[in-house]
Amino acid sequence: MSSFLIEITTVLVFGLAFSMLLFILSVGLSITMGLMGFANLAHGSFAMAGGYVTVSMVSKTGAPFAVALLVSFVIVALLSILFERVLYRHLYRRPELDQVLLTIGIVFASIATVTFIWGPDPQLILMPEYLSGSVDLGFNNFPRYHIFMIVAGAIIVAALFYGLERTNIGAQIRAAVDNRRMAESCGINTGRIFTWTFALGSGMAALGGGLGIQLLGGIKPVFALEYLVIFLIVIAVGGMGNIRGTFFAALILGIIDFAGKFYFPEGGAFIIFAVTIIVLLIRPHGLFGKA
Amino acid sequence: MTSSTGTPTGSLARSVQFLQRRHRFHWAEIIPWILAIAVFYLLPGYRLLATQILVMILFALSLDLIVGYAGIISLGHTAFFGTGAYITALMASNDIPDPILGLIAAAAGAAVLGLVSGWVLLRTTGLTLLVLTMAVTIMLQELANDFDEITGGFDGINFTNSEILGLIELDQLWYSSSYIYVLVVLFFGFLTIRTIVYAPFGRMLIGIRENTQRMSAIGTPVHQRQVSVYIISAAIAGIAGALWVQVQGNVTTEVYTFELSGEVLIMLILGGTGRLYGAFLGATVYKILESTTEQVLGTDEPYWQFAIGIVLILTVLFARRGLFGIFEDIVKKFKGASKGEVQ
Numbered sequence: 001m002s003s004f005l006i007e008i009t010t011v012l013v014f015g016l017a018f019s020m021l022l023f024i025l026s027v028g029l030s031i032t033m034g035l036m037g038f039a040n041l042a043h044g045s046f047a048m049a050g051g052y053v054t055v056s057m058v059s060k061t062g063a064p065f066a067v068a069l070l071v072s073f074v075i076v077a078l079l080s081i082l083f084e085r086v087l088y089r090h091l092y093r094r095p096e097l098d099q100v101l102l103t104i105g106i107v108f109a110s111i112a113t114v115t116f117i118w119g120p121d122p123q124l125i126l127m128p129e130y131l132s133g134s135v136d137l138g139f140n141n142f143p144r145y146h147i148f149m150i151v152a153g154a155i156i157v158a159a160l161f162y163g164l165e166r167t168n169i170g171a172q173i174r175a176a177v178d179n180r181r182m183a184e185s186c187g188i189n190t191g192r193i194f195t196w197t198f199a200l201g202s203g204m205a206a207l208g209g210g211l212g213i214q215l216l217g218g219i220k221p222v223f224a225l226e227y228l229v230i231f232l233i234v235i236a237v238g239g240m241g242n243i244r245g246t247f248f249a250a251l252i253l254g255i256i257d258f259a260g261k262f263y264f265p266e267g268g269a270f271i272i273f274a275v276t277i278i279v280l281l282i283r284p285h286g287l288f289g290k291a
Numbered sequence: 292m293t294s295s296t297g298t299p300t301g302s303l304a305r306s307v308q309f310l311q312r313r314h315r316f317h318w319a320e321i322i323p324w325i326l327a328i329a330v331f332y333l334l335p336g337y338r339l340l341a342t343q344i345l346v347m348i349l350f351a352l353s354l355d356l357i358v359g360y361a362g363i364i365s366l367g368h369t370a371f372f373g374t375g376a377y378i379t380a381l382m383a384s385n386d387i388p389d390p391i392l393g394l395i396a397a398a399a400g401a402a403v404l405g406l407v408s409g410w411v412l413l414r415t416t417g418l419t420l421l422v423l424t425m426a427v428t429i430m431l432q433e434l435a436n437d438f439d440e441i442t443g444g445f446d447g448i449n450f451t452n453s454e455i456l457g458l459i460e461l462d463q464l465w466y467s468s469s470y471i472y473v474l475v476v477l478f479f480g481f482l483t484i485r486t487i488v489y490a491p492f493g494r495m496l497i498g499i500r501e502n503t504q505r506m507s508a509i510g511t512p513v514h515q516r517q518v519s520v521y522i523i524s525a526a527i528a529g530i531a532g533a534l535w536v537q538v539q540g541n542v543t544t545e546v547y548t549f550e551l552s553g554e555v556l557i558m559l560i561l562g563g564t565g566r567l568y569g570a571f572l573g574a575t576v577y578k579i580l581e582s583t584t585e586q587v588l589g590t591d592e593p594y595w596q597f598a599i600g601i602v603l604i605l606t607v608l609f610a611r612r613g614l615f616g617i618f619e620d621i622v623k624k625f626k627g628a629s630k631g632e633v634q
Contacts, residue, residue, distance in 0.1 A: 091607070096417055105603030109601055112595075112597030236418065269433045281414070
């Protein structure tokens with residue numbers, strides 16, 4: 001019985017930590033796609049940029065991990081505003097294929113750029129004392145970092161929900177997602193909302209990139225492509241533009257993925273894709289999406 | 292086509308004439324084949340690269356059928372390429388080393404996968420479809436990795452082909468017979484695709500691409516037609532995959548990578564979609580750019596990806612019809628043409 005308890009709690013804690021990371025990484029993409037109808041495949045590149053900024057801050061300047069995360073959030077958010085103004089803006093009304101291609105172009109260029117600067121090998125950082133080692137909860141030992149990830153994730157989720165559901169700006173964002181024209185008629189400057197939301201989403205991705213360094217075994221150039229598929233799966237299953245849906249999708253997929261890899265080390269990575277295909281066939285607009 | 296005036300029979304005759312004229316071969320269409328043969332004799336040192344280019348042209352052509360003509364965006368076309376590759380390799384390593392049989396089996400296997408996946412995936416559109424095409428490919432890659440006692444996993448399978456029709460041996464050293472073999476297969480593949488796109492079926496695909504609802508309203512079974520072209524495209528991509536591994540004599544899980552799906556789409560976009568020769572131009576330029584960048588930088592690290600990324604961004608922003616579109620514009624300018632043709 002106790003070994004069963006250990007198994008279950010291990011799967012839950014590791015899975016939940018991964019779920020939280022998935023949510024932080026993909027929520028920005030979900031908003032971008034729902035709000036602007038823009039297929040931004042370069043979202044992973046912003047996350048990767050966040051990871052590399054964090055790594056450089058910590059290893060080069062010796063900044064504390066938390067400060068590095070904040071700085072990477074700000075830098076990447078600003079960078080994304082630049083991209084939105086210079087490149088994305090021209091393609092809002094163009095077909096999906098054009099958006100896909102432009103952003104894949106950005107992905108390729110960004111992979112090459114980070115390979116050039118940091119090299120192809122995964123970059124790791126030494127975690128501060130309070131985040132390394134493990135904690136004993138009586139029945140099972142958990143890595144401190146995973147507990148931290150879950151707590152940090154929960155705080156971010158709560159802040160995001162509060163911001164979107166309870167504040168004025170959140171109401172404006174929701175209005176713009178639901179019906180852009182109507183929102184504009186009510187005097188909401190959707191163009192500005194777009195830019196700020198895009199920056200916020202990219203900043204969140206950067207935060208995810210930084211938080212994921214430890215969880216995903218370092219940050220490396222292929223990150224932008226390797227995890228892109230996972231982000232897309234999460235938001236497709238959750239329903240585009242639906243933050244609650246994205247959260248539950250991340251929760252379900254994160255835990256299923258870890259459980260799959262835990263119980264079937266051979267073919268476990270395959271389960272998440274099978275689940276996705278089945279879900280999307282039954283509900284093409286995602287679990288929580290509007291038809 | 293609003294320009295036609297006059298009697299109904301007159302306009303019918305004119306449309307038939309229009310379609311027939313499009314289907315007829317233009318003298319310039321022989322140029323790529325002459326170039327391909329010229330490369331064989333004049334640049335024997337580049338036959339390996341040229342062989343790879345030919346295979347990629349066929350792969351890009353198959354993608355053009357669904358992306359360029361039917362308007363189905365796929366980021367998972369390597370599912371078919373890889374399946375064709377593995378079927379051929381598994382047959383060759385299990386005592387059926389005939390290359391032609393390998394091609395046929397690859398086409399059939401990829402077509403079956405196209406039927407099954409197309410039938411279910413093509414119910415969705417847009418981003419969901421994009422995600423699902425990617426998911427299928429990555430799932431197959433995971434499977435190939437997991438069943439490594441069959442697929443050889445990361446190391447892959449090495450195999451040898453028998454002689455083509457019992458006569459010609461595929462040489463993997465000088466790529467002489469291999470090159471010709473690939474060129475001949477490409478030629479027949481191209482003829483098939485060319486026939487399809489100029490047939491009424493191809494016109495219907497363009498109709499579906501331009502306005503799905505209207506085609507549905509005038510009685511086209513849209514889903515069925517989309518699945519049909521998906522199957523054809525899958526079979527040709529399977530043949531391309533089979534050729535890719537036959538000339539190399541080995542297969543690894545690389546044939547299933549998502550990157551390859553992206554690359555072939557880039558080749559197609561670079562050349563120009565929905566215009567057949569765009570695939571020729573795109574695959575050639577892409578592969579040459581790749582190999583020269585690698586030579587110049589003296590490394591096979593993916594720095595050329597930077598160039599490709601920038602080229603892609605510029606293509607989307609400024610030359611949406613691809614290199615071939617630019618080429619057409621130049622030709623038009625020289626001719627001072629005033630007669631606008633409908634693509």
